Amino acid sequence: MPKLTFIQDDGVERTVDAALGGSVMQAAVDAGVNGIVAQCGGNVMCATCHVYADPGRLDDLGPMCSDEDEMLDCTASPREVSSRLSCQVTVTEDLDGLVLRVPEEQE
Numbered sequence: 001m002p003k004l005t006f007i008q009d010d011g012v013e014r015t016v017d018a019a020l021g022g023s024v025m026q027a028a029v030d031a032g033v034n035g036i037v038a039q040c041g042g043n044v045m046c047a048t049c050h051v052y053a054d055p056g057r058l059d060d061l062g063p064m065c066s067d068e069d070e071m072l073d074c075t076a077s078p079r080e081v082s083s084r085l086s087c088q089v090t091v092t093e094d095l096d097g098l099v100l101r102v103p104e105e106q107e
């Protein structure tokens with residue numbers, strides 16, 4: 001099972017087991033990672049599952065759909081080149097060891 005490390009806004013690092021085929025958002029929510037709100041439940045309608053992925057590993061995350069791209073313009077914390085909506089990133093073996101930073105604000 002791939003492991004993902006979330007760096008919360010308070011600086012605490014949380015390494016979690018992520019189920020293959022699930023979303024990065026669900027792995028964070030299931031593990032109680034602080035700051036992944038996921039208000040819309042993964043329907044690309046809220047942007048409260050915003051994360052900053054390791055900029056060196058963006059290719060591992062898979063492509064971004066146009067809905068995600070548009071919603072990333074609505075995040076509470078600034079969009080960066082490494083910004084993704086974690087509900088739109090599917091967990092694969094390629095993600096093992098990935099580090100994701102949780103933004104300061106989500107709402």
Ligand code: FES
Pocket residue numbers: 025037038039040041042043044045046047048049071085086087088
């Ligand atoms: S959970 Fe709402 S956009 Fe990801």
